[in-house]
Amino acid sequence: YGESLRERLDQRGRLSPEETARTFTQICRGVGKAHDAGIVHRDLKPDNVFVVVEEDEEVVKVLDFGVAAMSDAESPPGGRLTCEGSLLGTPLYMSPEQAARSRDLDHRTDIWSLAVIAFECLTGRRPFLGDTLGELVQAICSEPLPVSSRLAPVPHGFDEWFAHCAARDPVQRFQSAREAATELRRVCGDAGGSSRARRCTVVMAAVPDAPPQASAAAARQVNPSGTLVGGAKSPSTTALLPTLTGPPSSSTP
8 A cells, every 4th residue: 555745745734854854765766766777757746756565664666757758868869858849747846947948958857856845845835836837937947946944844954955956057956866865864864864664666657769749739738736738648669668676775875
């Protein structure tokens, strides 16, 4: 049995620093494995994080790679991570470069999404909101970053961690999911590193064979509530990528 992180947050409001660090560490371990394979998720959010109990341990599973893409290093010749004029993913957790429909995305767009997830876990609130999609994109791209300690009691140092992880310039962010997790554990008292629950499964959906075509027929619409509606799905490979899983390593990510 299990539940999504979205369901857990809806029930509890927010998580303790210890549980946040533990859950975030497992998410980052799974996302880091995908990044190592040259895959960028592009739609990380609490709905796509599933927590199950296996042999009395909580195991986090990262789901729904439906809008994932290969990084430039892994793409076929002429391929890009996204297509100009298309907006794929869930706006509430979308990085500025993804919201601006940049043609050059890499794994650091997922680092931004991880920052938003951690912020919501600790404060019970999303950092960026808007009544319309345009207002939401403006908040993500240009409004001052929210200060978490003004919204809820958070661990000392989390404000700085969030500002680093959600830097608008990807170069200024943590450069890997593992780096972000290591620093968050330090901020939260290393709760995630000492837990028994150290496993994470990456459940891989079909990954696009090539970037979606920038046409009205292929582009999917989004609304500010975070729901993808209408349009055709991206083309995908005929075979599924293998599940990435395994026992915890001797060192933290």
